[in-house]
Amino acid sequence: xxxxxxxxxxxxxxxxxxxxxxxxxxxxxxxxxxxxxxxxxxxxxxxxxxxxxxxxxxxxxxxxxxxxxxxxxxxxxxxxxxxxxxxxxxxxxxxxxxxxxxxxxxxxxxxxxxxxxxxxxxxxxxxxxxxxxxxxxxxxxxxxxxxxxxxxxxxxxxxxxxxxxxxxxxxxxxxxxxxxxxxxxxxxxxxxxxxxxxxxxxxxxxxxxxxxxxxxxxxxxxxxxxxxxxxxxxxxxxxxxxxxxxxxxxxxxxxxxxxxxxxxxxxxxxxxxxxxxxxxxxxxxxxxxxxxxxxxxxxxxxxxxxxxxx
Numbered sequence: 001x002x003x004x005x006x007x008x009x010x011x012x013x014x015x016x017x018x019x020x021x022x023x024x025x026x027x028x029x030x031x032x033x034x035x036x037x038x039x040x041x042x043x044x045x046x047x048x049x050x051x052x053x054x055x056x057x058x059x060x061x062x063x064x065x066x067x068x069x070x071x072x073x074x075x076x077x078x079x080x081x082x083x084x085x086x087x088x089x090x091x092x093x094x095x096x097x098x099x100x101x102x103x104x105x106x107x108x109x110x111x112x113x114x115x116x117x118x119x120x121x122x123x124x125x126x127x128x129x130x131x132x133x134x135x136x137x138x139x140x141x142x143x144x145x146x147x148x149x150x151x152x153x154x155x156x157x158x159x160x161x162x163x164x165x166x167x168x169x170x171x172x173x174x175x176x177x178x179x180x181x182x183x184x185x186x187x188x189x190x191x192x193x194x195x196x197x198x199x200x201x202x203x204x205x206x207x208x209x210x211x212x213x214x215x216x217x218x219x220x221x222x223x224x225x226x227x228x229x230x231x232x233x234x235x236x237x238x239x240x241x242x243x244x245x246x247x248x249x250x251x252x253x254x255x256x257x258x259x260x261x262x263x264x265x266x267x268x269x270x271x272x273x274x275x276x277x278x279x280x281x282x283x284x285x286x287x288x289x290x291x292x293x294x295x296x297x298x299x300x301x302x303x304x305x306x307x308x309x310x
């Protein structure tokens with residue numbers, strides 16, 4: 001790796017250690033900020049914007065007003081529903097309001113990491129990767145939006161012989177994939193729907209670029225695991241999944257596995273903390289057993305499908 005590459009920085013909003021559902025073995029999952037999609041069910045809404053944000057917990061807040069007085073940009077205002085809300089378009093991400101809060105009701109979401117400092121975190125568990133066949137998984141958000149940073153850290157992991165996986169929604173130019181795939185050992189590719197209009201209605205973008213990238217990727221890269229988030233009212237119908245499975249079978253050259261991921265509401269509280277309304281507020285979470293008929297459908301069609309991430 002060129003020495004200057006280690007100076008690259010990326011915006012990360014979480015690091016999960018000892019993960020077991022995002023690739024083989026014991027893994028460290030690095031969550032990068034920024035995403036072109038606005039999926040209505042997104043479990044990490046704090047991942048969507050690239051810039052640093054403030055997450056607010058109204059239950060902890062004493063409404064003392066210290067955060068308002070401290071903010072140099074006047075970004076904090078009182079909202080009758082959300083509480084002392086921070087306007088992300090005005091907020092400079094300085095963190096002064098979080099430091100001023102006596103009650104731990106505010107926290108910064110997003111930290112700038114240099115390659116060297118991130119590698120310190122990754123290497124803490126290198127022995128666990130080696131003993132379990134694990135490694136590092138880059139998720140988000142859409143990690144490929146920070147492709148230069150991602151390339152540099154993947155190269156650094158490769159030098160340490162650490163297995164590298166990435167989870168992507170696929171909504172980036174193909175040349176980004178072409179540049180990165182030589183530094184990856186596994187790709188998880190999210191596929192949400194094959195109907196472009198429904199895809200845009202529920203995610204904010206159409207799916208032509210996503211489907212085209214998936215077809216190209218299947219011809220040049222393996223192992224490739226397709227992940228389908230199953231969302232009530234969006235893509236949980238039998239005919240919809242049959243269409244998705246048909247696309248996988250007829251349009252792709254090779255797929256290692258397909259994972260059906262049941263919808264859950266675990267991220268719902270984050271929306272209020274960011275001053276956003278959760279679009280899926282009234283939708284009931286699914287359980288693995290709710291998807292067994294879709295698993296059977298896929299297997300009957302010759303698709304290597306399973307319920308849940310393994």
